[in-house]
Structure formats: C-alpha cells, structure tokens
Amino acid sequence: MKEITKREILFSVIIVCVFLVFGLFIHGAISDSLMEEHSEYLKAVQIQSDTTLFQHGMKTNLGNAFVYGDLKAVDTVSYDEISGEYSYIKKIKEEYTEHTRTVYIYDEKGNIIGSTEEVYWTWDEVDSWSKHCQKISFLGVEFDYGTIEFPATSYIDTIKVSSDIRYVYKGSPAQCEGTLFANLGDNTISDVDFYNRQTIDETIESLTSNIELIIFWIFWIFLIIGLVVAFYYFDNRWLEDKLHKR
Numbered sequence: 550m551k552e553i554t555k556r557e558i559l560f561s562v563i564i565v566c567v568f569l570v571f572g573l574f575i576h577g578a579i580s581d582s583l584m585e586e587h588s589e590y591l592k593a594v595q596i597q598s599d600t601t602l603f604q605h606g607m608k609t610n611l612g613n614a615f616v617y618g619d620l621k622a623v624d625t626v627s628y629d630e631i632s633g634e635y636s637y638i639k640k641i642k643e644e645y646t647e648h649t650r651t652v653y654i655y656d657e658k659g660n661i662i663g664s665t666e667e668v669y670w671t672w673d674e675v676d677s678w679s680k681h682c683q684k685i686s687f688l689g690v691e692f693d694y695g696t697i698e699f700p701a702t703s704y705i706d707t708i709k710v711s712s713d714i715r716y717v718y719k720g721s722p723a724q725c726e727g728t729l730f731a732n733l734g735d736n737t738i739s740d741v742d743f744y745n746r747q748t749i750d751e752t753i754e755s756l757t758s759n760i761e762l763i764i765f766w767i768f769w770i771f772l773i774i775g776l777v778v779a780f781y782y783f784d785n786r787w788l789e790d791k792l793h794k795r
Contacts, residue, residue, distance in 0.1 A: 587757045610734035615749045618688035622723040635720035637681040643672040645713040700745045728752040
C-alpha cells in the first residue's frame with residue numbers, strides 16, 4: 550500500500566481549498582440565476598378559487614398569476630365497454646406473442662461453454678386508438694382542449710377477448726383540482742403549467758426550492774474527493790524532488 554507523505558497531505562489541502570473557492574463562485578452564479586428566475590414566481594398575483602378575478606385578469610392583461618381551482622372536461626369521452634368518463638382515453642390492443650432468446654451457459658470461471666434457445670411469451674402492443682374532449686373549463690371558464698394539460702394517463706381496465714388478444718385502457722381524469730401558473734392577457738391564458746393537487750403555497754415552495762444548489766454541491770464535493778483520491782493514487786515523487794531541490 551502506497552505511503553501518503555506529509556507533503557502530499559499539504560498539497561491535497563491546497564487542492565480542496567482552491568476547488569472550494571471555485572465552488573463558491575459557481576454557487577454565486579447559480580444563486581443569482583435562480584433569484585432572477587424565482588422573482589417571476591414571487592411577483593405573480595395569487596388568485597384563490599375566484600372566477601370573477603380570474604376573468605378580470607385575462608381581460609386586463611394582468612400578467613403572471615397563480616390560480617387555484619377545478620379543471621374539468623366539458624364533453625367527456627369514454628368507450629362503451631368500460632365505465633367512467635375521462636378527458637382523454639387510450640385503447641391499446643395487445644397480442645400474446647411468442648419470442649425466443651439465446652441463453653448462454655457458463656463454467657465456474659465465467660467462460661461460455663454453450664448456449665440454448667429459450668422460448669418466452671409477452672403481451673405486445675399491435676394497435677391503439679385514442680380520443681379526447683374538445684373543450685375544458687378552469688374555474689368555470691372554457692378553453693380548447695390542450696390549453697391546460699390534464700394529469701398523465703393512468704391504468705383504467707383490461708378486457709381479455711381471447712387467449713391471445715386483450716385490450717388495455719388508460720386515461721386522464723375528467724376532473725381534478727390544483728394550481729395553474731399562467732400569463733393572463735388578451736382574454737386568454739398562455740405559458741401554462743398546471744400543478745395537480747397542489748395549493749398555491751405548495752406550488753411556489755416547489756418552484757423556489759433551490760434544489761439546484763444542493764445538487765451542485767453534492768456533485769462538487771464528490772468531484773473534489775475524486776481529485777484528491779486520484780492525486781494520492783499517482784506517483785508524486787516529483788513533489789518530493791521539487792521540494793528537495795529548493
């Protein structure tokens with residue numbers, strides 16, 4: 550095992566100090582960028598389940614706003630063979646299909662000594678259909694579908710019609726509630742993000758969490774540790790020779 554000298558320890562301390570200083574500069578740059586980005590959220594108007602104020606904001610070009618309310622599909626969709634109404638629904642046809650794969654046989658030393666063909670079966674998508682509502686409403690105000698994104702699709706049901714054919718259904722809910730962040734103006738909304746099941750306070754907290762700084766420091770500390778370990782790993786006789794010459 551390589552012996553670590555006092556000079557190597559001293560030099561590694563210098564490496565750590567230099568990279569910590571660089572890290573503080575980068576931290577400051579990231580922090581300034583985040584503050585500029587977060588100011589957009591901190592200056593935004595907050596509207597709590599108030600349809601009149603929401604409509605007034607769109608008419609008067611209010612600008613950025615957090616708005617809490619109900620998001621609904623006006624003309625819901627479904628398929629006859631399943632229950633429930635949805636804002637979006639997808640019907641997936643799957644076929645139970647036979648596949649083969651090569652399985653290798655190894656000896657005790659990990660060398661390949663043979664192989665065999667293995668048969669296995671999976672449900673594979675062979676076709677799909679989907680449909681969605683045409684109109685949605687938020688706080689009682691109607692918009693075209695797609696203006697506000699509903700939550701991601703989730704599993705609804707599976708109907709098996711034969712031993713090797715089945716239909717899987719996935720869909721988005723017809724109604725949900727949460728916080729809308731959007732620019733209100735020109736009698737509509739733009740730059741829209743919808744945060745399902747989050748209050749205005751929860752949404753602002755998540756958007757201004759500074760998680761980027763935490764991630765940066767985790768990466769930076771591991772980088773410093775890696776550099777120090779690599780420095781100890783290499784032969785550093787040049788450091789001893791240089792100091793002896795002095």
